[in-house]
Structure formats: structure tokens, C-alpha cells
Amino acid sequence: MTGSTPGTDSSPATDGGVDAPVSDADTADEASRSTGRSDDRRGRLVRGTEARALQAGAIVTAALLVVVFFYPVSTVFIEAVVVDGSPTLSAFVDILTDRFYLDIFAFTAYQAALSTVLSVAIGLPAAWLLARFEFPGRRTLRSLTILPFVLPSIMVAVGFVATFGRNGTLNSALAIVGLGPVELMFTLKAILIAHAFYNAPLVARIVTAAWESVDARAIETARSLGASPLRATLDVVVPQLMPAILMGAALTFIFTFASFPIVLALGGYGLATIEVFIYRQLINLNYTEAAALAIIELVISLGLLYGYLRYEDAKRISRRGVHPPPRRSLLPDRWTPKAAMTRLAIAGYAVIAAFVFLSPIVSMILASVTASDGSFTLAHYAFLVERQATGASFQVRPLGAIRNSLMFALGTLAVAVPMGVVVSVVTTRRYRGRKLVDAIAMAPLAVSGIIVGLGLLRGLVFGVEIAGWRIAVGGSLAIVAAHAVSAYPFVTRNVTPGLAAIDRSMIESARSLGATRTRTLLDIELPLVRAGVVAGAAFAVAISIGEFNSTIVLATGSGEYTMPVAIERYLGRRLGPATAMGCVLLVVTAASFVVVDRFGGDVEERGGGL
Amino acid sequence: MTTIELDGVSKRYGETTAIADATLSIADSEFFTLVGPSGCGKTTTLRLIAGFEEPTSGTIRFDGEDVAGVPPENRGVGVVFQNYALFPHMTVAENVGYGLQFTDPPGDLSPDERVQELLALVDLAGMDDRDPDSLSGGQQQRVALARALAPGPRVLLLDEPMSALDAQLRESLRLQLKRIQSELGITTVYVTHDQEEALSVSDRVAVLSGGAIEQIGTPQAIYRRPDTPFVARFVGDNNVFSGRVTVIEQDDETATIAIEGASIHAAIPADRSIDRGDTVTICVRPEYVSVTASEDDRGKKSGGELNRLTGSVVSSEFLGETTRVHVSWGETELLVRTTDPIDGQVTLAFDPDAVRIVSVGS
Numbered sequence: 001m002t003g004s005t006p007g008t009d010s011s012p013a014t015d016g017g018v019d020a021p022v023s024d025a026d027t028a029d030e031a032s033r034s035t036g037r038s039d040d041r042r043g044r045l046v047r048g049t050e051a052r053a054l055q056a057g058a059i060v061t062a063a064l065l066v067v068v069f070f071y072p073v074s075t076v077f078i079e080a081v082v083v084d085g086s087p088t089l090s091a092f093v094d095i096l097t098d099r100f101y102l103d104i105f106a107f108t109a110y111q112a113a114l115s116t117v118l119s120v121a122i123g124l125p126a127a128w129l130l131a132r133f134e135f136p137g138r139r140t141l142r143s144l145t146i147l148p149f150v151l152p153s154i155m156v157a158v159g160f161v162a163t164f165g166r167n168g169t170l171n172s173a174l175a176i177v178g179l180g181p182v183e184l185m186f187t188l189k190a191i192l193i194a195h196a197f198y199n200a201p202l203v204a205r206i207v208t209a210a211w212e213s214v215d216a217r218a219i220e221t222a223r224s225l226g227a228s229p230l231r232a233t234l235d236v237v238v239p240q241l242m243p244a245i246l247m248g249a250a251l252t253f254i255f256t257f258a259s260f261p262i263v264l265a266l267g268g269y270g271l272a273t274i275e276v277f278i279y280r281q282l283i284n285l286n287y288t289e290a291a292a293l294a295i296i297e298l299v300i301s302l303g304l305l306y307g308y309l310r311y312e313d314a315k316r317i318s319r320r321g322v323h324p325p326p327r328r329s330l331l332p333d334r335w336t337p338k339a340a341m342t343r344l345a346i347a348g349y350a351v352i353a354a355f356v357f358l359s360p361i362v363s364m365i366l367a368s369v370t371a372s373d374g375s376f377t378l379a380h381y382a383f384l385v386e387r388q389a390t391g392a393s394f395q396v397r398p399l400g401a402i403r404n405s406l407m408f409a410l411g412t413l414a415v416a417v418p419m420g421v422v423v424s425v426v427t428t429r430r431y432r433g434r435k436l437v438d439a440i441a442m443a444p445l446a447v448s449g450i451i452v453g454l455g456l457l458r459g460l461v462f463g464v465e466i467a468g469w470r471i472a473v474g475g476s477l478a479i480v481a482a483h484a485v486s487a488y489p490f491v492t493r494n495v496t497p498g499l500a501a502i503d504r505s506m507i508e509s510a511r512s513l514g515a516t517r518t519r520t521l522l523d524i525e526l527p528l529v530r531a532g533v534v535a536g537a538a539f540a541v542a543i544s545i546g547e548f549n550s551t552i553v554l555a556t557g558s559g560e561y562t563m564p565v566a567i568e569r570y571l572g573r574r575l576g577p578a579t580a581m582g583c584v585l586l587v588v589t590a591a592s593f594v595v596v597d598r599f600g601g602d603v604e605e606r607g608g609g610l
Numbered sequence: 611m612t613t614i615e616l617d618g619v620s621k622r623y624g625e626t627t628a629i630a631d632a633t634l635s636i637a638d639s640e641f642f643t644l645v646g647p648s649g650c651g652k653t654t655t656l657r658l659i660a661g662f663e664e665p666t667s668g669t670i671r672f673d674g675e676d677v678a679g680v681p682p683e684n685r686g687v688g689v690v691f692q693n694y695a696l697f698p699h700m701t702v703a704e705n706v707g708y709g710l711q712f713t714d715p716p717g718d719l720s721p722d723e724r725v726q727e728l729l730a731l732v733d734l735a736g737m738d739d740r741d742p743d744s745l746s747g748g749q750q751q752r753v754a755l756a757r758a759l760a761p762g763p764r765v766l767l768l769d770e771p772m773s774a775l776d777a778q779l780r781e782s783l784r785l786q787l788k789r790i791q792s793e794l795g796i797t798t799v800y801v802t803h804d805q806e807e808a809l810s811v812s813d814r815v816a817v818l819s820g821g822a823i824e825q826i827g828t829p830q831a832i833y834r835r836p837d838t839p840f841v842a843r844f845v846g847d848n849n850v851f852s853g854r855v856t857v858i859e860q861d862d863e864t865a866t867i868a869i870e871g872a873s874i875h876a877a878i879p880a881d882r883s884i885d886r887g888d889t890v891t892i893c894v895r896p897e898y899v900s901v902t903a904s905e906d907d908r909g910k911k912s913g914g915e916l917n918r919l920t921g922s923v924v925s926s927e928f929l930g931e932t933t934r935v936h937v938s939w940g941e942t943e944l945l946v947r948t949t950d951p952i953d954g955q956v957t958l959a960f961d962p963d964a965v966r967i968v969s970v971g972s
Contacts, residue, residue, distance in 0.1 A: 505691035505769075508662050509754075511682040512689040514712030514761060523708070527699045 053518040057422040064419065068481035069444055072455025080291035091292035101293075108257060108273040111188060115195035115256040116249050122196050122356060123203025123248060125349045130204065131211030134327035142208065145201035148357070150539060152546025152589060153198075154564040154571075157265035158582045159360025160194045161185065161575060162367035164266070169363040172374075186268035194262045197356055199255060203248035210244030211237075216325035243311075250308045258301055258448060261548050261564075265571065275549075278450050282553065287454075294451045301446045309439075361586070368579035380580035387577075398581065400559075401566040402588060404476075405545050408562060409592060411480035412487050412544035417537050419484065420491020425521060427492070428499045441492065444485045449549025452482050457554055475560045482550040487543040491536030498529035538596040545589050563588065612673055612686075612764040612797045613638050614659060619668030621654050628654040630821045631668070636814075639795040641788070645808035646818035647844070652801045653769055655818070659799060660767050661685045672764060683712065685765075688758030692770040694750040696742035702729070702753050703738035709761035716762035728756035731790060748779045755787070759794070766791070766798040772807065784811055805845045809833060817841045835879070835966060842893040842968045847934070849944050850893045850968070855886055864962055867892060870940035874917050876965035884970055891969040898964035899946045901935065904955035917965070919944075919958045926951055 080091050095101045130142050148156075163170050164184035171181040184190045214237050222232040260275040267276065274297045281290035330346070332339040371377035384398040391397045427438045444452070460473040460481075473481075502525055510520040526533065548564045555565045563585040571578040614636040621628045629651035636642040644652035657663045658670060661682035670677050677685060688709075696705050707725045715724035729735050732752035742750055751771055758766060771787075772780040788811050791798050802808055808815050809829040817824045817832060817840070825837040836842040842850050853869035858878075865884055867874045869892075876892055878884055904920060921939035932947045937956055946958060 503693060503695055505689075505693060505695040506697065508660070508682065509689060509691065509695045509757070510697075510708065511662070512660055512685070512687050512763075512767075513709030513757065514683045515708075516681075516683055519712075524697055 054422075054425065054521065057418070058426050061419050061422045061426075064415070064481075065441075065485075068456065068460070068478075069447075069452065069485045072459035073447055073451055074455075075459045076287075076291045076451050076455045077295055079287050080295050083288060091288050092296070095289070095292055095296065104272060104274060104277055105296075107271065108275075111191060111195075111263075111271075111273065112253050112256040112259075114188070115192050115199065115259075116252045118192050118196045119199035119252045119256075120203050120245065120249050122200035122353065124207060124245070125346075126200065126204035126353065127207035127211055129346065129349075130208045132325075132327055133330050135330040142205075145205045145208075148198050148201050150542035150546065150589070150593070152548065152564050152585055153261040154265070154548045154567050155364070155546070155582045155585050155589075156194060156197060156360055157261050158567055158571060158575075158578050159364040160190060160197075160262075160266055161571070162363035162579055163359045164190045165575065167372070167374075169359065169366055186266065186270055188271060190266045191259075191263055191271065193356060194266055194360070195252075195256045195259060197360060198262075199248075199252040200356070202251060202255075203245070206248040206251075207241060207244045210241050212324050214240050214324060216323050219325060247308070247312060250304070250311065254301060254304045254308065257304065258297065260448075260450065261568075275448055275450065278448065279552075282450065282454060287458075290454070291451075294448055298447055298451075305446050364579045364582045364586070367575060368583045370576075372576075380576035383577045384580055384584070396561045396566045396569045398566065398584065401561045401563045401581075402584065404560060405562040405564075405585075405588065406592075408476070408480050408483055409541045409544040412483040412540050413537055413596075415480065415484035416487040416540040416544075417491055417533065420488040420536055420540070421495055421526070421533065423488065423492045424495040424499050425525075428496055442489055445489045449482070449486060449547070450553055452485060453550030453553030456482055456550070457556075461554065461556075475554055475556055479551055479554050479560055479562075482554060483544040483547050484540075486547060486550070487540035490539040490543060491533070494536035494539065495529055495532045498532040499525060502528055534596065538593050541592045541596050542589055545585070545592060613671075614642075614765060614797060614799070615669075615671040615674070616655070616659075617669040617671070619655070619658060619665045619670060621651075621658060621663060622666045627821050629658070629818075632823055634816055634823065634826055636797060636799065638797055639792075641791055641798045641800065641811060641813045643800040643802060643808040643812035643815045644818055645802055645805055645815055645844075646824075647803060649820075650818040651821040652803075652818050656767050656769050656799060656801045659765070660687050660689055686761075686763050687765045687767055688761070688763035689767045690751070690754045690758050690769065690771045692773045694742075694747075694754040694774075696750055696753055696757075698742055700742075701738065702734065702740045702742060702745070705742060705753055706756045706760050708757065713761035715760070724760055728760050731759070732756045732786070747775050748783055751775065751783065752786075755790070759790075759796075764797065766796050768798065768800045770802055771800075772802070772804075780807070787811065809845070817844060819844070836893065836968055839891045839893075839968050842891075842966065847896050847945055848893045849896065849899075850891060851942065852889060852891045855884055855888045855890055858884065858886055865890075865967070870942060872919055872940075874919075874965060875962040876967055877963045879967060882967060882970055884967070889971045890967050893966050893968055894960055894964055896934070896945045896947045899944070899958050899960045901937075901946050901948050901952060902957050902959070903952060904957050917958075917960050917962065920955060921958065922955050923953050926953075 081087055081089065083090065126145070130138065130145075162168055165171075166181065166183070166185065168185075170184070174180070174182065218236050219232050222236050223229070227235060257273075258275050259273055260279065263271060263273045263276050264279070267273075272280070274293055278290045278293045278297070281287075281293065330343075332343070368380050369376055369378065371379060387395065388397050388399050423441045427434060427441060456473075456478040461475055461478050506524060507520050510524050511517070515523060545562075546564060547562070548568070551560075551562050551565055552568060555561050561569070563581065567578050567581045567585065570581055616632050616634050619632045620630050632651075632655060644655055646652050654663070658665050661677065661680060661684075664678065672685070682689075697708065700708065703725050706728050707721050710721040710724060715721055719727065725738070726735070729737060732755055734749060734752055734756065737745070737749070737753075742753065745753065751774075754771070768787075772783060775783065784807065800808075800811065809832070812829055814826060814828055815832050816826045819840045825832060825841045827835075832841060832845055836845065836848075839850055842848050851869050851874075853867040853874070855865050856868045856873065857866035859865070863878055865876050865878050867876055867890060874892065876890075884890065919939055921937040921944065924936040924938045924943060926933050926935040926948075928951060932949060933951050935946050935948055935952060935956075937944045937946060937958060939958070944958060
């Protein structure tokens with residue numbers, strides 16, 4: 001029974017097999033055993049290549065990250081500390097002692113804190129509804145909570161401009177009921193509502209998951225020990241929700257702290273966060289100051305992120321073998337006063353939620369077909385068509401922007417998905433220093449897109465001189481690189497939980513049956529996490545199409561304008577064309593999301609076909 | 611035709627030692643079982659043999675050849691896990707045939723024929739196109755066994771394969787496994803925490819505790835002649851005591867040991883040397899102790915070296931075939947077996963040969 005030495009080209013003599021009669025030619029068996037391991041060069045070559053495929057993938061990913069992220073970003077940072085060829089901290093000293101900048105820091109933190117409070121306040125009732133009630137469309141609503149996260153921020157900003165503007169939908173609606181116009185544009189309130197639009201669903205998602213993992217048996221045990229329903233909730237449910245609420249709040253704070261397009265569009269010049277100010281310094285070519293600001297912002301963001309990750313690690317919620325309590329029906333069986341009060345509160349909440357989540361989208365669509373006198377018009381779309389037909393080469397043409405957006409999205413898909421999967425694989429395996437690799441791989445999440453864009457612009461697009469050779473990368477390539485860098489962490493985040501949950505013994509079974517590490521990944525692990533890969537791909541596309549921060553920096557010519565950049569350019573002129581372009585972006589984003597989802601769903605791949 | 615040798619094998623994870631200095635050799639076609647409580651190092655040992663982990667020190671040899679650095683896919687091992695680990699995205703046939711992509715089926719069989727052969731072997735013919743999830747636990751485990759055997763491995767490794775199944779199923783699957791194993795004559799390493807399972811299927815058993823091998827032997831030897839107090843307590847029901855040696859008989863065959871104010875006579879194993887004054891740990895299996903109600907015993911003459919103790923019944927558990935009776939004797943409690951329930955004062959009698967000395971200290 002020596003035929004077990006795996007090979008694809010073994011002779012019958014070496015393959016006794018477990019159920020073949022014990023070979024009577026023991027000597028032949030002996031002989032074949034001694035040569036068994038070297039009898040198949042081709043098989044070994046294939047295996048050798050396979051064994052290294054994973055390492056090669058990891059090396060390529062690391063190299064790509066260095067070239068399109070770490071190197072460009074570090075060139076920006078070096079600029080902050082090296083002035084006229086000598087190292088100095090003067091830029092930091094200037095900023096940190098300047099009352100003007102300190103006010104900006106304070107405002108950035110202040111608006112982030114208020115946004116967090118508002119997001120939690122709007123997100124928690126949604127979590128309660130989603131976790132504890134049963135109603136038609138609950139599952140759909142639950143999955144829709146991911147949507148705001150992937151909507152292009154500049155589009156949402158345009159939507160809120162259309163809502164809050166002097167002639168916006170809010171004031172029109174108020175005028176109908178005879179209330180005077182409210183001035184929300186360029187106020188903190190507008191920014192906070194827009195931030196809640198993005199982050200309340202995030203809070204709702206995280207808390208819903210935690211709420212659904214509260215075990216009914218724990219509540220029943222508390223009740224059987226004498227706790228009233230309220231006491232059981234306070235003692236059993238609330239402690240299990242607190243970590244989730246804090247996580248949602250922490251993430252909201254981190255995101256809103258670095259908020260850019262929302263504040264840029266809704267805050268005007270009066271209200272500026274650090275990120276907005278970095279952008280302004282950039283436009284004014286104050287690179288040193290911009291870089292120093294970016295470093296300070298990065299340090300704060302990383303600190304917050306680190307604290308968050310530590311907390312998340314400590315409070316990981318286990319969902320194994322959970323029996324959640326049954327959901328209540330939205331329409332009660334009996335209308336008691338208490339039940340009626342509860343339903344009234346839910347109805348009130350639904351109105352507020354509808355305003356926050358639907359008004360920007362609805363307002364944008366309405367504004368795109370409304371003339372300045374309030375009548376229906378298609379003039380804004382006609383403007384897009386006309387601009388396409390007659391626009392000068394330096395002007396933003398709509399079709400070009402759509403084409404660019406889609407091309408960049410395809411490029412991003414091709415780069416970010418393999419990168420994200422490789423990072424997932426590398427960070428779910430156990431080894432010393434894994435946490436460090438994880439942190440480095442997730443760094444792009446913490447670094448401002450503006451800085452990535454600037455770094456790519458100055459580091460790669462303008463070119464670098466290496467040993468007398470000038471190496472420059474085209475703007476389009478740089479944009480794809482920037483998009484891939486901001487997209488792949490989302491692929492990783494979608495793939496990693498699935499990979500980590502795969503039973504180790506399944507992988508080991510495949511290995512013991514003769515599959516190499518790479519084969520196991522392709523045959524077993526990836527098919528099992530396909531849903532995560534597809535979701536990650538959809539994210540990558542949506543993020544690329546909506547990406548604004550680094551694209552606005554890198555898109556120097558009309559050949560690189562994307563839809564979000566086009567919206568920003570049109571927004572500078574009039575709201576109408578911007579909303580029309582916003583509607584186009586909405587349709588394209590939704591369509592790409594559906595296409596990726598459909599495509600991913602149709603790929604019926606069965607690993608290990610015989 | 612594969613033998614496995616472990617030579618001074620240790621595996622440490624940082625500060626903790628999973629298995630220390632393990633040396634054993636497994637003969638060709640042998641059904642060898644590693645048994646012990648959780649954390650004893652049995653699964654680690656199996657994983658070292660499979661190549662999922664490399665030992666920190668020591669050598670593992672297949673057929674005398676060092677397998678250090680040989681990845682699991684090149685070792686020719688078939689592994690069956692407790693949770694079956696079937697590939698959920700493949701059918702039963704695809705699961706069984708998976709390994710045949712990398713290794714030609716033994717004999718002149720095509721991969722398809724080999725799959726059919728294996729499915730028939732584990733009584734699952736016709737289940738080819740089923741999804742693993744649609745099978746019962748016992749069926750899933752048989753698919754896992756067929757999958758592991760399909761490429762014709764040199765060694766079959768089973769890691770608690772029965773633990774997730776109910777008692778009746780375990781018993782029938784155990785018989786089937788034993789039958790298949792002896793039919794194929796494949797060298798098999800079986801890991802379990804269940805000592806009864808270990809005794810019933812194995813050619814030889816290694817009892818592990820705290821990362822060390824306590825004893826290796828046939829099931830009979832492990833049961834009848836435990837070498838350490840741990841083995842005595844772990845395998846089967848047992849009464850284990852410590853006492854001091856007061857008398858060594860002239861012939862060096864019997865020692866008298868003072869325990870609880872009584873004297874117990876014990877046969878001295880050939881491989882132990884014992885002196886007066888040594889502290890020894892002894893054990894007596896319940897089934898070697900005869901129990902009689904004390905009033906019936908009156909008038910019977912104490913016979914030679916036969917050990918006789920009196921105690922009173924504390925509790926008894928009726929198990930059907932037998933009744934387990936807990937008898938208090940001085941400060942300690944003895945476990946004995948009777949066919950009929952018994953109560954009150956009892957006399958316990960057992961032969962010196964039934965007493966096994968399992969450790970000696972001075």
C-alpha cells in the first residue's frame with residue numbers, strides 16, 4: 001500500500017490501494033516506495049507553482065499597496081516635516097498654536113459628537129423595530145440599511161441641498177401648510193441630518209444584530225427568578241446591547257470626524273472640518289500646511305480606530321446557538337392603551353425616519369425636473385444633453401463622466417477584489433504579527449482620501465525620478481489605484497468573517513486528501529464565502545462610482561472626470577444640472593449594484609468537479 | 611504497509627506544552643487508540659502525525675522515513691474529524707471523489723468506480739447526488755470515512771469521529787469501522803476521550819494525561835494491569851487507595867499494606883520492587899470484590915490470605931445487569947458490583963491477585 005504517495009502519473013505497480021489484496025511482490029513494493037516521491041516531475045511542478053501562488057498573491061498585493069498607497073502618502077507626510085531640505089516641526093507648531101486651527105479641530109470634534117448623538121437617537125428605534133417586530137418587508141428594510149453607506153456622498157449632499165435650500169422641498173412643503181421659510185443651508189443642523197442619513201442605519205445594523213442575538217432563554221431565566229419584564233430587560237437585554245451601541249457610536253464618530261463632501265456642500269465657507277480645510281489648503285497649493293493638518297487628523301483618527309478595534313475585540317458578540325425571543329406583530333392582536341401608545345410612537349418615528357432617509361433622494365429627483373418658477377421642466381436634463389453635444393473640451397461632458405466612472409469601476413473591481421481576498425486570507429491565518437499585518441492592511445480606511453489623491457498626484461502622476469528614469473503614471477491609472485485602495489478594505493471586511501468561520505477541519509480534510517494550500521482556497525474556502533466575495537465586489541463598484549475625495553484631486557483633466565466630480569462642477573453653477581446629474585448617478589449606481597449582485601448570484605461554481 | 615513511529619516528540623505552544631517527549635511505535639495494520647481526558651495531548655499527537663502541525667522537537671517516521679516538513683497533502687493520510695467536515699457545496703459523490711483529483715485511484719479503477727466502491731463499502735450506495743446537509747449524522751460520518759479512504763491513504767487518522775453521535779449509533783458505527791479497518795488492513799490511529807470506546811475497538815491503546823503517555827498496551831493489559839494511578843482511575847470503575855507496606859512475604863510475591871487500620875494483601879507485580887515502609891497506591895476492580903450480607907457471613911472461616919473488609923452500604927444504583935453499590939469503609943468509600951440489590955452491613959472479600967499495585971514511593 002505504497003500507492004498513497006500522491007501523484008498524477010503513477011504506474012499500477014505503485015498503486016496497491018487500500019482494498020487491493022496485499023501485494024505478493026513485496027520486493028516490487030519496496031522498490032516503488034523508495035522512488036515514490038520523485039516519480040512525477042510534472043505533478044511536482046504544478047504543486048510547486050500552486051504552493052507559491054498564495055505567497056505570490058500576497059507579495060503582489062503588498063507591492064501594490066506600497067506603490068499606490070504607502071509610498072504616495074508618505075511623500076505627502078514627508079512634505080509636512082521637511083521644509084527646504086531640513087526636517088522641522090514648525091508646521092505642526094504653527095497649527096497647534098493657532099487659535100484659528102484649534103477652532104477648526106474643536107468644531108470637527110463637536111459636529112462629530114452631535115452627529116453621533118443624533119445617529120444613535122435615530123438608529124436605536126430602528127434597531128428595536130427591526131429586531132423585535134415582524135412586519136411585511138422587514139427583511140428588505142433590514143438589508144436596505146446598508147444602502148446609505150454605498151450611496152455617493154456628493155449625490156447625497158446634492159439631495160440635501162435640494163431639500164434644505166431656500167427654494168428646497170422642505171420650504172415648499174412648509175409654505176403649503178403656511179409656515180415661514182427656514183434657513184437650514186450652511187447650518188450645522190443640515191450637516192447633522194446628512195450625517196444621520198449615513199450613520200443612523202449603521203447604528204441600526206449593529207444594534208439589530210446584537211438584539212437578535214439576545215437569547216430568549218436568558219430572559220426567561222431572569223423572569224423565572226422573579227424579575228419583572230422591565231427588570232429582565234434592564235438586566236439581561238440592555239447589558240448585551242450596550243457594546244453594540246457603543247461600537248455604532250464609535251464608528252459614527254470616526255466617520256463623521258473625517259467627513260468631507262457633506263460638509264463641503266452643506267457647510268459652505270462658514271463651517272469647515274479639518275478634512276475640508278485640508279482640501280482648501282490644497283487648492284491654494286499650501287502643501288506643507290495641508291500635509292501637517294492631514295497628519296494631525298490621521299493621528300486622531302488612528303487613535304479612535306485603535307480604541308474601537310480594541311473594544312470590538314473585547315466585546316465580540318457570539319451568535320452561536322441563539323434562540324431569540326419571538327417577534328411581535330406590528331399590528332397588535334388587542335388594542336390596549338399601552339399597545340396603542342407604542343404604535344403611535346412607532347408611527348411618529350416612521351415620519352422622522354422617512355424625512356431623514358427619503359427627503360434627499362426625493363428632493364433631488366424633484367429638483368431635477370423643477371424649473372426655478374416651480375413648474376415641471378426637463379431643461380436640466382436638456383442641459384446635460386446639450387453640454388454633451390456642444391461642450392468645449394475643457395468642460396465636463398456627461399457621457400464622458402459616465403463612461404469614466406464605469407471604466408474606473410471595472411478597473412477597481414479587477415484590482416480590489418483579488419487584493420481584498422488575499423488580505424482576508426493572510427489576516428485570517430494564525431501567526432505571530434498577524435494583528436500588525438491586519439492593522440497595516442486596514443490603514444487605507446483611516447487615511448483621508450484627499451491625502452491619498454494628493455500623494456498619488458505628486459508621487460506618481462507628476463512622476464518620480466528613479467536612477468535617472470522618470471516614472472509617471474497616467475491620471476486614469478492613478479484614479480483606479482486610489483479607488484482600489486479605498487475599496488479593497490470593504491472586500492476584506494465582507495470576506496474575512498466567512499473565511500474565519502470556516503471550520504479548520506474542513507480545510508485540513510482537503511489538505512489530507514492531497515490538495516495544496518492554494519487548491520484548498522480555490523476549491524473549498526472561496527466557494528463557501530462566495531456571497532461575501534460578491535458583496536465585497538458590489539461594495540467595490542459602488543465605492544468606485546461614488547468616490548469623491550481622491551478623485552477630485554486626481555481628476556485634473558476632462559478625460560478623468562467622473563460622475564461625482566461632474567456633480568460638484570455643476571453644483572458650482574446651478575442646482576438644476578447637478579440634481580439631474582445626481583439622478584443619472586443614482587441610476588448608474590443602482591444598476592451596477594444590481595448587475596454585480598446578479599452576476600455573482602448566477603455564478604454557480606461547484607468546487608472539485610470529478 | 612505502513613508503520614508509524616514517534617521518537618521523543620514534543621509540541622509546545624508558547625508556554626504550554628501540549629505533548630511532551632512522546633515515544634511510541636504503531637505497527638502496520640494496527641488499530642491504535644490515543645485515549646485521555648480533554649487537554650491530554652491526544653488530538654495534538656494526531657495532528658502532528660497528519661502534518662497539520664510540526665513537532666517542536668522529536669521525530670515522526672512513516673515506514674522508518676522522517677516525515678518532518680512533508681505537508682499533509684503529501685503524507686498519504688486520510689483524516690476523519692468529529693464534525694465530519696464534509697464540503698457543504700459538493701454532493702456526496704463529489705466529496706468522496708475530491709481526493710482522487712490529486713491521487714490516482716488504487717488498482718485500475720476510474721475515479722467514478724472508486725467512488726462507487728467506497729460508497730458501497732460504507733453502505734451508502736445510491737446516495738451520490740445527495741447534499742451532505744440532507745444526511746443524518748451517522749451517514750455524514752460514513753461519507754467522511756469513505757472520502758478519507760478513497761485515495762488509498764497509508765494511514766487512517768480518526769479524531770473523535772463518534773463524539774457527535776448518540777450512543778446506539780456510536781456502537782453500530784464502531785463495529786462497522788472496526789470491520790472496514792481489518793478488511794483493508796490499514797494502519798489506523800484513533801483519538802477518543804471515551805475509554806470504553808478505546809477498549810472495544812483497539813488492538814493497542816495509549817492512555818495520555820497532561821501531555822504525557824501514561825501507559826501503552828492491549829485493552830486487556832490496560833484494564834487489568836494499569837501501571838499508574840491515573841490509568842487505574844481513568845479506565846473503567848476502580849477503587850484506588852494509598853497505604854504503607856508493613857510486611858513483605860518471604861517469597862517476595864505478596865505484600866501486606868496498612869490502609870484504614872486494616873491490612874490488605876496484594877500480589878507484587880514482577881516488574882516492581884517494593885520495600886517495607888514504602889507508600890504504595892493500589893487498586894481493586896469492583897467486579898473482583900465479592901459482597902455478602904454480614905449476618906450470612908458469620909461462621910464462615912476466614913480463608914488464608916483472602917482480603918476481608920466490613921462496611922455498610924451507602925447507596926446503590928440499579929443498572930439492569932448489575933447493581934453498583936457504594937460501601938463506606940472507614941473514612942473512604944468502596945465501589946462494588948452485585949447482581950441483586952443489597953443493604954446494611956456487608957462483608958467484602960477479594961483475592962490478593964485482584965489487587966494491583968500502581969505506584970510506589972518511599
